[in-house]
Amino acid sequence: MIRNRQLVYERAEEMAALYREQLLAKQQGQAAALAVEEEIAVVAEEIPSVTAESNESHLLIIEDDQGRKEFTLDRPTYSIGRDRECDIRLVSQFVSRRHATLVRLPHDDKKRGYYYRIVDGDAKGKTSSNGLMINGRKIPAHDLKNEDEVVFGPQVRAIYYLVRDTMRATGQTDNAEYNITLINAGMTEDMED
Template sequence: MSSESYQSHLLIVEDDNGRRSIVLDDSEYSIGRDPTCDICLDSLFVSRRHATLLRLPNGDGTVSYRIVDGDLEGRPSSNGFLINGYRLRTHNLQNEDEVVFGPQVRVIYYLCQRDSVVTMPVDEFDITLISPGMMDDDGGMSKRKRQVLSLLNAWQKQPRRSVLKLKRKRSDQ
């Protein structure tokens, strides 16, 4: 039996158009109000070219994303952004980082790691029954975690059995 580790990067965007999710897999993303931006934010508080996301390789074969204020030509945005409540010009994103671009305009970054285990063929008669009385009304999960898992389940349609690990926010736990 062998195992592999998979990594996915998810951005939850909230602006005047509501909430949407974006799976990050490109090497560069422009963020701003301009319709030509890769990630378009609908708000007059957001600059046309507000920020840039860059994918960076890590030494262990994984990747991470860095957010930079403004564009790659050195032009900063008008209002900047807050990351977890701090005004920064650049930041290497970590799981559950919140980037606020203006009133009611924010993105939350999720780093999802999934360990996929290659197993024997699945026995179609091997099932586990769960009694509804054994679960909490909310399934034992926070509303936020249920939303993230719901988005990941919609994105993740792989035939192999897998285990999903969400890293906990470093400052709270």
């Protein structure tokens, strides 16, 4: 378990270094930036999932022009936007094609599990037209916390939920869950007479 967590931290540090390298590569040209983007995707996939360890579920509830959708977050990265290629597609003319990116990062060594950071724009560093309003403030990036509200544009928003499964974490069960009455089939025949 500790070795798994150490691997997560190493991969996260590697991803941070690659993001810095990507910014420099963008200044040097498109081909260099694409090469670094591919490296980021490879490293992100190598980060092991620590969901079973942490007893947490990460949910993103989206409301857009098509209604409400729920996404369980468990992958290292998600693209969010109007483009059909996005992992989480938003339906609205006010949303950029690649409006934001979600990145999974490990907690510090005192906490188990991971958290998600939302960043304005795509993985290449191009920001969205309207930016992100998070909890009423326009900011380029934010480490998501339970019940954070992200507004992408008029009538397009997301609410992030961090659900802790305390039953699984403690190993306890609710006795009401097993409160059932068994009826013997022969008993019902006796009652009818």
